[in-house]
Amino acid sequence: MTEYLIRPRDLDWHPQPLAPKYRSTHLRAPQHTRLHYAPTATEMAGPTFGHDTLGELDDDLIINYAAAGQTAIGPRIIVHGKLLDEDGHPVPNKLIEVWQANAGGRYRHKKDGYLATLDDNFGGCGRCISGADGSYSFRTILPGPYPWPNGGNDWRPAHIHFSVFGDGFAQRLITQMYFEGDPHIALCPIVQSIPDADAIDRLVARLDMDKTVPMDIRAYRFDIVLRGRSATPFENQMEGT
């Protein structure tokens, strides 16, 4: 059995619990500091999901909710990248779930009453499992920006939500991916709750012309990084002997 340590989380890199300009945090941010302990057997283990979990169209949001022969409305894009850990190791065979608004900025959710029209052919969710080299990919449409109730004139940048599993439950992560060049990134209280500009920049996907298919679909590249898993000195010794 591989012995490894999950690196401590850098809480100064993540958004703080209370973000004054993000109103929903006011009553939901715990006031005590999180108590730290090193992951135990419980947090070092985590659920596994086999490729048989997936349906054939799970990774294609353009058609996975559409009627036969139909496609979702909006600019067609591939989102792809690698699931890595902080030590640069690929993280293979891990479930990645995504959800997003449609091209008009409307979610298929009863709590979303935005003016933009629902697209009958777009559900807004998909999932895939990282490959042996950590790579993942799905097809979707470019989501639209939308206004949200935060006490002012606040608009979310176009984004895709990501839910990611690691080897250990301590690596569990939910985040959002943004798009290169979106002026709303700098204006969004949710994005700007992240204190470090570099941390924000790493959530911004880049246009990838190499993977863009001519006359068909553009590609965006987005790498996801989970907490590192350093091998223990004990294991290194064992491997060296």
Added chain:
Amino acid sequence: MMTDLKESASQTAGPYVHIGCVPSFAGLRRMYNGHDLGATMIQGDVAGQRIVLTGCVYDGDGAALTDALIEIWQAGPDGGFTTEGFSNWGRQPSHADTGQFQFETLRPGRIGNQAPHILLWIVARGINLGLTTRIYFPDEDNSADPVFALAGNRASTMIAVQTDTGYHTDIYLQGPNETVFFDV
């Protein structure tokens, strides 16, 4: 080897997390054959004590969160994480009206020096980084558990209450009874 990698910064799961994680609950029954991952933890006839774990998450005004997503991760009855017929992992939305969540699971066993416990993780609108806590049992001796001990006089916020069918936990995000959350 790349050395400048940092964990991707967390962002809130937002109010529409259900679309991605429990699409059938969100009304997208066409997705994933109508099956929400993590909805069923026990498959078939598995040894162990079946318990229903209920709970509710409250904000600083005492209002129940009706838009949260809860995941649990726990050992099986044998204290291990590879129990046949048991997923060790469950995922449930809080009820859209009452905020109650419910898992049908197995009572976990001890793990080494750790008392039986269930790891519980909460994401929702207004939560920027998922909140991790543990559930301990009122009918166990938790005193020697190192994580329980770490919480000192706040450890009682992690002890569930016995019910007719299992256990119930109330989780408070703020206030005098604020639940212990961990950086682990």
